[in-house]
Amino acid sequence: MPPRRSHKKSRAGCRRCKSRKIKCDEIHPRCGNCVKHGVACDFQHPEILAEQQSAASAGSPSTPASSIDFRSPIARPDVPAFASPAPLYRPPPTPSLSSTTPAGHRLLELKLMHHYTALTCKTFTFTAPVTEDIWKITVPNLAFAGSQHLADAILAVAALHLRSLTPNDKELIRASHAYMAASLAEYSATLTRGIDNSNAETLFLTAALIAFQSTATRVFMKDELSLGGGAGSQPGEPIKDRNKAAGCYVIPFSWFHSFQGVKAITAASWQYLRASPVVTQVINSQAVLQLDFTSGPETFFGHLLDSLEDELAAMKAPQNGSDIPPARPSSASSQQQNRHDIGNEELIAATRQAYQHAVAVLNWAHKIPHKGAPLAFPATVSRRYIELLEERRPRALAILACFFALLKSMDSVWWLQGMARREVLGVVSLFNSDFFGPDAYREWWPHLEWAMRIALYEHEGAARGEPIPVDVWGADWFAEERALDGQQGNDNYFRHIEMFSQIMSPDNSVPPVPQ
Template sequence: MPPRRSHKKSRAGCRRCKSRKIKCDEVHPRCGNCVKHGVPCDFEHPEIIAELQAAQTASVSSPSTAAGTPYTPAYSPGAESVSNASTSRFQRAPPLCRSPPSQALSTTTPVAHRMLELRLMHHYTAMTCKTFTFTAPTTEHIWKITVPGMAFSGSQHLTDAILAVAALHLRSQSPNDKDLVRASHAYMAASLAEYSATLTKGIDSTNAESLFLTASLIAFQSTATRVFMKDELNLAQATGNYTEDFNKQGRYTAAGCYSIPFSWFHSFQGVKAVTAASWPWLRTSPVVTEVINSQVVLQLDLGLDRQTFFGHLLDDLSEELEEMANPSEPALLHPDSPGQPFQQRRVPASPELVTSTRQAYQHAVAVLNWAHKIPHKGAPLAFPATVSKRFIELLEERRPRALAILACFFALLKSLDSVWWLHGMARREVLGVVSLFNSDYFGPEAYSKWWPHLEWAMRIALYETPDGSSTIPPEVWGADWYAEEQALKDQSEHSYYRHIELLCQTGNSTRSIPEVP
């Protein structure tokens, strides 16, 4: 028998693969096993590290119920096992009397767990559901009555999503409650797993509504979680996981202090993808159409008019695109790890890429101009859902123009600072984005070059209203919200419903299944 080949053990795999004791292929931004099973990977989402650690710790204890029967976790790494567990769980007990959704809650006694779920559901119907409808109060009955009813009828991913956002809301009132911290992570992980498994099986008339509502709650949770997240770098260092892998993903700057919340864009883009893929059934749903039509109408001007409020963000765009097509100077790229020199690239971009880049910038700026006029109606929240995939790629590439646009988007959220899941968001995120310009990341001249495009965002982010409200005077903001709102109403003859209808008629997106964020 020939001798066995030597094997070098790697410690760079994702935590989920480590917990399952299987080999991780270490592919970024999501390893192959996590992609296969449709679950979040801590390579792509470092924020789930704490959840995975809690799950590993809980798995050491004896996972059994009070009756002595083996405990079957509702959330496991495999989508198929999740689906089977959920089915058997519904056969055993009603939704509010089931086993904990994650190993992170496996130490909770059955009585305590039932009380926790009752507490979460009560808080959702009494308080949390209202925070979805601050700009569209007419839909409150849908989120308060109709959505829980759909969840109880057999939609496990929707049930867990409801409990997850309720736990997150309660965390804002009791930030030191560890049970709520575990619950918010565990229920959302369970919801994501079941949601992924359902998408894999296919969208049809029986699940289209619940998938749309779950996708919306996932996007909400993804946004709200940012309020509670400490610096990811500190978490990685504390857990001993700050390695070159983090920098290969481009999550941390050379200064190592700010990471762009890509999960926002992925989750909101997921809502858009689910809507398009399930539109043949959603278009006749009174629940979904009421939610969609309650949103302020999206009216975009895609021209290059420098006179628009954010038109300056497109200054010198032609020169930048020309440089992409015919690079004359080396382009500075982010190093793979701290201490390494900046790499250089002279690869010309294809005409298709140049065109999509121009369109991505024009569309993103058009959304900013529209949202700037009526931010109090929740218009800024349309930005992460409506920007193009190419714009997200430009953010991932850390393009200065894309980051300047991002800073202006975050500044728009100042108008919604009174909403609990957006409070302080504008200040924190704008300062974070601007810090990228004021470091060695782009070179010494980047800050002075881009400051004129960042000045408004900084001024708004740091502005304090005298009465503590979210209303900012027109002379500071640059627009009269209520006058602009009336003007847009007078011009509007279409609805979001009609907008989506046209998009689905002009494309084949209804055949695609979205990737789980």
Template structure:
């Protein structure tokens, strides 16, 4: 026989392969075995070593446990296997050919899989305990923080929603666990296990949610998609509490009211667009699936528990936030001229005056300009009307209607960093001061108002911007910096500008039943079917 080739033993393999006692190909940044099993490799993520060691300690008898991380979402774990592998150490040694007293050797396996699924030993015990902890947190505490008005909705979030998840809605189940993990994280901010769990479960929920939307909405999934969208909105909002302030904002030169170029400047405030995208996602899901949701007693109770949206589009000094529309006519005139000029500008850079623009192009340019001006005016007027309504009854959760109901055009104005849109945004965040005691809104008013106002002090708007817009920002700053008493009582009327409970009683007397229902009926005729899903929370 030829001599055996020499073999040099290597100790440079990844930690996971060492625990599983298999040969590691030592490929960086992820070894072949970790790629094959779809698990983190400590070559690429050194912080994964702690997870790998905890798995090994939790189940030392089974080397296969090293292929799972304790915080992989439930949708990715094989919790119940219909057929346990014959090499599983938890099973007796029942193999083909086994023999015993008075028995002949057998050519077929003696073990038959049980009729009911059995718990797989490849699921780490630590992971099962974590999910039990998260589910307890959700039903005992988290579900109570989703409602401000009707106690009946607490029962829905506590009992009905988990039952829907148990019936086979994986994206809803993962969303429940993600929000519960984030709530626990607010109580234990230094718990890295909860940090990983909140991100992992929400990522899994969004992936399944997106896949379900791609397949289409029907009567079987409309309820669960609506509820998942709502939990995604809560998660996106609450995640902002844990983010640091060193976020970036687009900066650059401004020309004719438009941003000519944007560069990212570290250390500047960034507008939380995830708020708007996630709440707008709930609105889009509702409109796209209303033909089924309108027959759902669960969804209707959630919708009807919201305070009735009664908007007054009266402008001027008679309304509390009417000052936010001061000077809008001059601004829109300038916008119209700029839009007409841009739409008539030749694509090849030539001079339209020398070449002569076709009459049809000029008319199209004027039409487009008029459309932009009209949509901008309506966006500002609607946003201010929502602020005026929410200012009267903020303790009922009314301010949360703002990110869900503002128009797409208003969000575009925020993306363009228009000063008027930012001043309106600052007032919206100030309204959240009324709900500062809620864990997923705690400190939000102070943080966001100070951030928005800081933009007016930057070079982005020029030296006179702060002086010009300060009268429109003063109330928001005063509310954001107000120290509420420990008993959590309402902000005094002389500071807030309205008596919450007196305004609540006045609105209740003139409230029309079913207003939200009719609003959604009208909305379904205006919104096309959902074509996108909310972004993964950062």
């Protein structure tokens, strides 16, 4: 019997052959088995090895190589979308860029950054051309200097903008969500580590981009009117249950959370931001709030405060379901009742102030909507007003409808397009639902009529930047702008924030991450 031929075991075969447990002929640049089956070989594309190892570590060790997805990480749920998998394979001494980052991923990021600098950055400002250069040049440079949360936020917003041009592009849908998720994660981690002079500027800019993204995402959501739940909901049910059950329309609280986040990050880091020329220019480019707290028919939205005192008086009514005074309380219960009364008085005062302030912002924004003034509403309303929205108070909802109607003035902006019509109709639908009872629509219609008229108005000159006619809108935008400029003098947003920050403790003002 002839001696057995010696066999020299080799460990240099390609990864695919190893996973299939077949002998690799080790031919470069592609082994014979990979050529035969028409698949990629890690001899020719070293990055495939990293892809396979990453996918294998995330899934079952027995996953066949033929089932691994080699698309860009952006398009894959099992691989981190914002950096290529850790290179388990060390490339030759002179590697190409493709050995560390998949080509499709690189091209997408180049496409997104180009779109951002060419187009998206121009859609963030309504007033000062100088801020366009900040968003176009300065902000990307700050991201390139090492701010990952800012870089991811830039790419997320650019992907969303491109998606507005091609709504059915699934890669852009995945990219916009994935990049923003990565930005929020890093943003949250940075806040946890603390705000200081080195990160305050980029945190502020990222917060602003998060607010843009949160607002724009609403444009792409399908109509949220649903068939379930309305009949069984009652005003006495928990807020969480009522918001689901009342039936129809879901209030975009993410708007308020994200814009309030910008305000909070500004207050928390103002000691650093006040010395930043970048942030100063962005802030001072905004129209200055000039609020008049006069109530009544002499102001455009004064009617939204009609019968406010009656509503507040109802909050003082006995909670025992009876008009009969309770029995004489003991000393301990009397003290408890006093504390309750004081707390109730504070709540009533906060409610009054919340409504008055919200209406004052509406009156101001109504005069100069073309300057982006309506966007100050979600950023400046009080926490108590947001609570009133969560409780679905009719007055708070009527105010909300008027705010959304103001956005009609910016209908040509991609991230606000169609917003007025959609949201006003949604809010008004709540008054037609079973949640408020049969008389709510008739009672509140006089306060909703203007919002509905504006939301449904077809404005042929909107694309050309023409104002809505005075007889429809109720104010001459440019005449009001000149009048407000004359009253403003040397006042600017910088001074407003300076005063606001003095009454807030930076140590206790770290903003929450938007939901």
